[in-house]
């Protein structure tokens with residue numbers, strides 16, 4: 001049986017619809033308190049988005065669907081088998097208050113709040129800007145509003161959260177989307193089953 005780690009939250013609906021469309025599952029996966037769902041010969045593990053790659057790397061799941069944002073922040077020793085460019089589409093950006101746009105162009109030192117500490121560090125290092133990182137676990141948009149940070153590094157999808165909090169994009173860092181990743185041992189042991197699944201995506 002192939003075990004697939006699926007991220008709960010925003011991506012679950014999109015992934016579930018895609019798997020249904022590709023005839024991998026007979027009906028949609030629903031968000032519920034049931035965290036292990038057996039469907040049509042698969043075992044789905046519904047986990048936190050940031051834990052998908054850990055399950056796959058450690059062999060708790062054979063395959064996983066994970067955002068590029070999560071993989072870039074915390075790279076894992078897994079095979080990246082397929083890019084699902086239309087799933088989980090969002091952008092990693094630097095954002096801040098509109099009045100900080102001019103400062104942004106001449107930065108030498110700045111305070112940045114983010115969940116994505118490694119991505120933010122790498123990005124500003126490459127620009128030769130020293131940063132003081134404030135690690136938050138969510139609702140990071142609050143930080144520049146109350147003066148906890150100058151900017152944030154975060155993902156934006158619809159742009160609504162930035163807009164509703166009066167923030168604007170200063171710069172785009174990269175475009176993110178979902179990827180199918182695979183445990184290295186499972187790739188050998190369950191090759192046939194895994195290739196059968198991958199074949200269903202060839203028209204993407």
Ligand code: PRP
Pocket residue numbers: 137138139140141154155156157158159160161162
């Ligand atoms: C993410 C992200 C932004 C928001 C962007 O947060 O951190 O806050 O979504 O989406 P939008 O552009 O469509 O408004 P999430 O909803 O995952 O919650 P969090 O704040 O707890 O991280």
